[in-house]
Amino acid sequence: MDRVSIVHENFLRRVPAQDFPVGDSPVETLEPADALSVFRAQVLSRALDLQSRVMQKQGQGFYTIGSSGHEGMAAVGHALRVDDMAFLHYRDAAFQIARAGKAGHEGIMRDMLLSFACAAEDPTSGGRHKVLGSRPLMIPPQTSTIASHLPKAVGAAHSIGLARRNRPEHAVLARDGIVMCSFGDASLNHSTAQGAINAACWTAVQAVPLPLLFVCEDNGIGISTKTPTGWVKSSMSIRPGLKYFEADGLDMYAAFAAAREAAEWVRLHRKPAFLHLRTVRLYGHAGPDVVTSYLPKAEVEADEAHDPLLYSARGLIAAGAAFAEEVLGIYQGTLADVADAAQEMAEIPRLKNAGEVMKSLIPPARVCAPSNGPSADRRAEIFGGDLAQMDQPQPMSRLINWAMHDLMLTHDETLLMGEDVGRKGGNYGVTQKLHARFGPARVIDTLLDEQSILGLAIGLAHNGFIPMPEIQFLAYLHNAEDQLRGEAATLPFFSNGQWANPMVVRISALGYQKGFGGHFHNDNSLAVLRDIPGLIIACPSSGDEAAMMLREAHRLAREEQRAVIFVEPIALYPMRDLLEAGDGGWMRSYPAPDRRIGLDTVGVHGDGVDLAIVTYGNGHYLSRQAQHDLAASGIDARVIDLRWLAPLPEQALLEAIGDRPVLIVDECRRTGGQAEALMALMLEAGKHQTARIVAEDSFIATGPAYGVTMPSREGIVAAAQRLVNGTAD
Template identity: 55%
Template sequence: MSRHLDLHARRLQARGEAFYTIGSAGHEGSAAVARALRTSDPAFLHYRDAAFFIERSRQMPGQTPLWDLLLSFTASADDPISGGRHKVLGSRDLNIPPQTSTIASHLPKAMGAAHALGLWRRLGGQGEWPTDSVVLCSFGDASFNHSTAQGALNAVGWSAYQGAPMPLVMLCEDNGIGISTPTPKGWIAASMAARPGFHYLSCDGLDLLDTWRAACEAARIARTMKQPVFLHMRCVRLYGHAGSDAQQAYLSPQRIKADEARDPLLVSAGLLRRLGVMECDEIATLYHAVSERVAGLAEEAIARPKLATAQQVMSSIVPPVRPGRAMPWQGEVESTPGTMAKLLNQALQRLMATHSHLVMAGEDIGRKGGVYGVTQRLQARFGPHRVIDTLLDEQSILGLGIGLAQSGALPVLEIQFLAYLHNAEDQLRGEAATLSFFSNGQYTNPMVIRIAGLGYQKGFGGHFHNDNAIAVLRDIPGLLVACPSNAADAVGLMQEAVRLADEEQRVVVMLEPIALYHTRDLLEEGDQAWSFADPGPDFRLPPGELGQWGDGLELAIITYGNGVMLSRRALAALGDEAAGVRLIDLRWLTAIDHDSVHHAVANCRRVLVVDECRRSGSLSEEVITALVERGVASHRLQRYTAEDSFIALGRASTATLPCVEGIVARVREALVAQSSMS
């Protein structure tokens, strides 16, 4: 069945009816792995694992794997997993979350899913999968070398080495070549046979019985000992990397012929004959019958509806809403005004108390309480299984969170500095934010990611600790990004972020300005004007809700984060000159309600956008464009941004950023220009 799907996909591609032809030919031994596992065991599959998918389908009544996969091949809107958005192997019924292009990017979340099984036992609840499950993730020998794979392998070994439960089978399907680049002979075994924390098993993927025995042993170890297994399955790749790959360009005829002689269908046919199960004519009859069946179903599949409009394509970017799982808050709310760091800490304590499934993870967030003290005392109160000190690897932190979320937990992750996100951002773009899209809303990984960032940090500096590049977050469809300018708003945004994740299954980033964590004063030392009372557990600021100071008609300043404080100081410096100025705080840096922004500034004669991020690829570009699209004349608009530069160290750290003096100058310029026009 798997083989004829591969063959017919190429025929359909030649007719313009199929669009993604990375096949499974040569990897059919994965069917034996499926046979060794339970259908309730979550499986994060390599794109060459159609045989695994089909064999698992055979173990559950009512499944139609050939039909389902052909709908996926032909990008039909009836495809039961992705709704025609991609050719993926996935099924909610079969506990196979879909993976898009598995160049190892799914390994970190498989690690997170395996960790979650032990976590649910500690929490005393039931997650997405039974707590005695085994997680399977499969990948190729070429993607084994990807930094994502190596990071995941390290995180798995690091955890298991310390005794953390990790019921995970990592299936490496070794066909000896990555597109055209050979894998050095013996490389996989030499790398993994003695790797700390792992059990290493190998099998011949051409021999179904050998593979089944090894897979049974791998499942036994992972399930009973709660330890990770690296299952090395040797196999062969047939027909090239994909339908468009002419392997004759880089493989000799002798090599191609030798690979074809190792075809697992031929080996399996010989096995059936030796054991007296089937004879040659019976095998041939079966082979041709399946071919005819696939061809007939394919003609039906290509006639099924396709996605046709942008609305249809985008309908699954935002996940479906589900009931919230929070309990009411029973405690008191501290009334003493405090800093952003303090109020965030209080809000997180409430959220952990009212959301028993909420789990925090990040570097140094436990015993240390975070670099800036935001998570102090949380681990002592809620335990190390709910406030997890992770290894120093942002990719693994995000992968852990995705796996936890897919298992039913509500993760709140911390990335220590914004610049540290960039080497791991594909876990957000390629995994977290796309899962609902590629599963037609059937799978989600709701989570909150707290990121300390932006500039103006004193006593530190340099572009790895002061980073004002947020474009990578703003261009991910479906991702929400909040940025508070003060302590009270930080509480409202954090509580709304957790609600969005819990009830609306969203992926939310909370971008927390480092320079404002411990700021108490606004204009002079001791004025305590930037200390705020905790607004309490019911205070939330939903996406699109703006903040506003003043109601002047001469000039509106639109800003966010540090820009709010800088603008408040500039207006104070201007004194009576600023009487005609109003200040708008965006609060949310994605999903901006531009109609509300326009309404907030439409009756002002001029608009100044103060943007602490770089001039190119910055938020101000979107804001200005949206105002122009709503009829605001360009001569009324101005922006003041950071330079297109990295941030320097020491006294020069703010030289490229907006400053109070710069805002003062631009406000005066705008007011003078308006006065002269009047």
């Protein structure tokens, strides 16, 4: 027999014989009715695991990573409140089923079968993926990325304390609520998990409220790699700022007692705790996994002998909550009910086309209370002496700073967070004075960990805040990009639009910094962001437009629940002059607070008919210089600033180009840069008189050679002349 059948037959044989694992369940921790409810959740979880394999063989199911061996999580689900947000390990079906029972949520069996079948009616993902999750049950769905949900759990827990003082319009978490996140012992070793736990401890030791319960389900193995004996306890029980609890997760009575104690401790102390539960993994990692191919048969059989359902049966009988016959009846009846219900799945419609699959990439807009902005007195109080300078031309960095002031004045739920954004005012002074004027609860100096920064933002967004995290340099984003790809941008897709992560991620980026930092502080590649579906990428090049685009980015996050990347060209932060020293040609005045620049627009500069130069960021600045030089040589060019890099404003761009030849100036690399998409667009639009000037496929050097791998004023002029005059390179 296969291992699934062996475990099944063992249960049928051992329960009547009362051949149970040795031990005494602390049955007094659960009332008989509650114990039976938890057991029913465990059995339904097991039955669904068995049925998922049957459905796969029939071609009706598409997911077989089960929860068998982890049924003790039903007791954890029973111990927590229904309004405690839970970010679940993918083996936690029993938790969700138990929470559904506690909430009186009917139909959970059918819901789970729909998810196995990838049915369009699946209430969690709409048939896009098999994920645990439920909006009514306060369980945001997770993808399969290892441990990627832990950083946002830290953020969600932190949001509860912030919301006590400043409750957002769209807040969902209770004032006395806690957050739970669960994961396996193998996931604990991932840098994402370690970073999240470290961030929680770092926060707790500073007496900042963080009501978070980490639950580690330790089955001793990650696919085929063993976890060293004692590793979890030895590494987690000594962490400063983290209270450690442990229990036998095989025994639902012990698991419930420990979970209740840990949850009550977190709720009372508003500090993080770590609950370590011993579990087993039955059947291997997933359906195709033959566990005896990499583990000795004796070890596999030893785990099977510790089936959690046998522990539950032992406790129920010892407590007088059920006889052996009743236990078997619940088990066999549930299996039959699930098998009967699964018959319907063959007839349930699946997603049929790209439009249906992509429908939830963009989250739905939400209704937001209108705001008339702050009073004149309040604005004068916050801005102080800055107010008198607003009609004077300023560099980009200062206009972005003022825009953030106005956004925070107008929208109390707007928060800033990042390394050095507070007291220091950011690496380039862009966030200066905000900490002093709005306080540390709204301008948060974080630890040096980009995963934690973005996770904090995602978690805050779950509770109605509009986070504006800062990543100091584009190159640093690579430490944390999965928080965008695996969490923020994908959540609407996997939740059928029920959940979203609205935020504006500000990144100091791109090249052309003279003699500073090399490729760590000058990074001219946006490729990792451009291929994330649903993500908006903005890149301003002048201060006034930066302020207006930042306001639109904030509106997109607040009202349309979008995740926006706001790329700020570092070299243009202090830029004052355009054509010659002292001309002040790149300075701008601060636009009125109600002015914004829409997503589907481009910036048009000049009416020249000889050539259209399509560009963005630093390329726009250089192209405006080249435009002046070209005019002197008889070429009248129009410069078009893209402003929005994803999605590309295609219609507005093509209208602005008209019949002109096109030169694309892309400061990013030849491979993976915006120019590739723009060249394809021009070809598809029938614009064959097109050329591009781009950066080399190279990192950026420090020192005098900082700009030699990227487009230059002179290079743009030469490329434009070749294109217009029809000469080859």
